Amino acid sequence: MDREAGEEFVHGLAGTIPAEIGSLVNLKSLNLELNGLTGPIPPEVGELTSLTTLDLGYNNLNGPITPALHNLVDLERLRLARNHLTGSLPHELGSLSRLEELDIWGNDLRDPIPDSFLALGSLRRFTFSSNANLCAPGTADFVAWLVDIGWYGGPYCHESDMEVLARLYQSSGGPNWRYSGGWLETPVLDEWYGVTAGALGRVATLDLSGNGLDGRLPPDLGSLEELTVLRVNDNALSGRLPHSLTSLSLVELDYADTGLCAPPHASFQTWLSGITAHEGTSVACSPPSDREVLVAFYESTDGPNWINSRNWLTDAPLGEWYGINTDASGRVVQLNLFANNLAGQIPPELGDLATLEHLTLWRNNLSGQIPRELGELASLIRLVLSENEFTGPMPPELFGRLTSLRQMYLGWNNLSGQIPRELGELASLTRLSLTTNGLTGPIPSDIGRLTNLRLMSLSGNDLTGPIPSDIGNLTRMEALDLASNNLTGALPPELGGVSSLRELAVGNNAGLSGPLPDGLTDLRLKRLLAGGTDLCAPSDPGFQAWLETLYHRRIATCARGGGSMAYLTQAVQSREHPVPLVAGEQALLRVFVTASHPTTASIPPVRARFYLNGTERHVADIPATATAIPTELVEHSLLSSANANIPGEVVQPGLEIVVEIDPDGTLDPGLGVVNRIPETGQMAVDVREMPVFNLTVIPFLWSEDPDSSIVALTTAMAADPEGHELFRRTRTLLPIGDLEVAAHEPVLSSSNNTYDLMSATRAIIALEGGVGRYLGMMSRPVRGAGGLAQQPGQAVFAVPHPGTIAHELGHSLNLGHAPCGSSRQLDLSYPYTDGSIGSWGYDFRDGGRLIGPGHKDLMSYCGPAWVSDYHFANALRFRLFDERPSRVASLAVQEDASLLLWGGTDAEGAPFLNPTFVVDAPALLPDSAGAHRITGRTADGGQLFSFSFTMPETADGDGSSSFAFVLPAQAGWEGDLASITLSGPEGSATLDQETNRPMTILRDPRSGQIRGFLRDPAPATRSAADAVGGAVVPGLEMLFSRGIPGAGAWRQ
Structure with a gap:
């Protein structure tokens, strides 16, 4: 300038x-x-x-x-x-x-x-x-x-006060008051009759005694935050004093000579007794009806701004109000308003719903303390208040009286204080989640009385002290998550007696230390996560053999050597948590030569001998370097280690190595350099033969704008899976081994929404008896997430991007998110809190280079991306333990008819069903029971089939998910099937004869491959080839359904 x-x-x-x-x-x-x-x-x-x-x-x-x-x-x-x-x-x-x-x-x-x-x-x-x-x-x-x-x-500081006073004016007959000068006429509240304002213009005193008020006080009167004096005596007011008043520090309250009553709830009465000058009616409110309770709930939780408030505050039966289910006598048994934009506080009146069994309010904006009056809900079975903004301690009354409660979810709030000892009174409890709050203090030993508990998550808090030995009493416990706290001490030996335990997560508790108790080997664990602690696994062969049976684990071995050492690395390696190698892939040998004291002597020659089944197969001679021998192991520089590339044909199961340092004996012995690794014998290298990674790539074509470039792209991916750029990160950062890719024939879709395409991918797997993983792809533009994956599972969708494909395939290998750039579906046992890879990686490209521990994991949303030792090792073990066998040997058409049952849950958890089709396909049924159920019935309500299942988890989306099953049909169903219902914790969805959501599936009868999913398809008079605009060949079979299959579908 x-x-x-x-x-x-x-x-x-x-x-x-x-x-x-x-x-x-x-x-x-x-x-x-x-x-x-x-x-x-x-x-x-x-x-x-x-x-x-x-x-x-x-x-x-x-x-x-x-x-x-x-x-x-x-x-x-x-x-x-x-x-x-x-x-x-x-x-x-x-x-x-x-x-x-x-x-x-x-x-x-x-x-x-x-x-x-x-x-x-x-x-x-x-x-x-x-x-x-x-x-x-x-x-x-x-x-x-x-x-x-x-x-x-810009706003006035007292605008909220003006809004509350305006509601008071309307609800109490303001136009007919005796005096109302200034009301609703000027923003200066000091000029409103009966109002005295403070320094910012906010209401400090409200005196409307004897002023002709007639009606009710507004429920949010307590939002007058600076109010200290309230006089409404000698008026024709009626109803309950608003519970919101309890948030005020009143010094004077006068409602004498009115029809107002004081709620009987303990919290309100305690607040009332603390007011210095109190004149009232001495009348306690009678217990409210269910309708009155729901009205109070609506008013307290910002009902006018709910997403769905159908029939609320109308004269319709309560069972017709959105989110309400009633019993035969009309009493409320369920209140399900999850993800409905509720805001404000839960009113204590909710504790008067004596017959309430299910209270589900998760994923809203509710705040304040959880009212202790909820402890009066003696019939309550399920309480879900997670993902809100509740604060303060958990009321002991909530735990001591709910003896029928089976499920309690209070996670992802801002609760504080200690876990009440009264929690131990909930004898029927099977699931308890208090994850991700601000809870402090010890885990109470009373938890050991919850002998029906199957799942307990206390992760993501600030709990301190030792893990109580009483947890050993919970013999039915299947999953215990105590990760990311400040717990200390050793794992109690009594954990070995929890015979049902399958998952144990105690990672990121820096104060936990000592060897794991031997009794753990009596358990059939699948997951053991103890990274970020000083816990360690005993090095004896028996314990180590037991560890090998766990596909998902993170635990260091107790015995660690010092001095010179060597390891082989591929994508990443860790000294404390060794990463197995993938057989057939090249590896880098790093030999770390160290001296006992500083020296100018340089790193000497190194010779490494590689043995397979006792026979020497390879020798690597590494010349001396000019780098001075360090006194400690230095991983951050290739110059500080002796290095050699080891070809893939040497890296095989059973590999053992012997490293000779300074084989010619030129170094001064006084330097203390170890000259042989190991000291005697041969050092075993953990190399795993991976199963073939089968991947079918599906090119989806959007019917409105079918971009055929995706077809050419998937064909090229199948032709060169080893060298195609879109597979570069997948092959480098995941334990793949042999990658076999098949290009599916093009599939036409009337939707370019990725959630629909993910659902279609699941259906293709089900209908074709899919082997391995299926990757759905579509050229942009697409709507929705750029990548989705079943975690874990076969179905994946991704836009054509190498990072997205590798990330989603990682989810399919049961990898969660690393904590960087995403707050959803985090793996709270991930050992590096910033989402970094935490160990040194290696990139073989362009002559090779080290990848620093600060790089972010590919399962995070930050970069630059590589893979952590934690995720690579867990993905490798998952593949070895859980690669599912194929259901069928080919896509041959089955002779017997079956039903394609597919659908899912939306972002708020509400279930939905896609039209059901009669198909010729191999059976695919759930492998375990769960919280959702599909039931087929006749017109008179008779049951034809029913089975439960666990809704698959879909990673990287908006919380929605999808499923697809193939159910073999029984004789007579073609005339009797009248309805199919999907039910779950958040409601139900039904297909029946009135359902009219026309859809066509195109199928090649020769290959059995699916070729299209068309909603609101073209008229049946057009051929399949016409309907898809030439995107597929003629002669395709057209399967049609509006919801429940018609007679014609069964005849096909």
């Missing part, structure tokens, strides 16, 4: 504003809006005393507004809008007497506008909206000042 310039207008800038800007003392106008500036506004800007205009709007500036700007005494225009400025407005700016325009909207400023601003008499434009909590006091002088400005935009 030119020091003598009078004006600067610059675009294309980035970085911070330099302090040297203060030297431009003659500058009159500085316009730096619409740039990429970051950092704070330097105080040196205050030295530009000639400025009349300063425009720093539309950047990324942060920090407080510097008070030094008050030195710009000639300033007329100050524009700081659309940044990230924080803190309060400096009161010093009130001295800018010539200021005409002040734009500070769209920042993160807070607190009231200072009184000093009242001196800005020249101001004609002032915009301060869209900030964190910046507001103008609602006092008479501030209101008059803003009105005099003329052009202003």
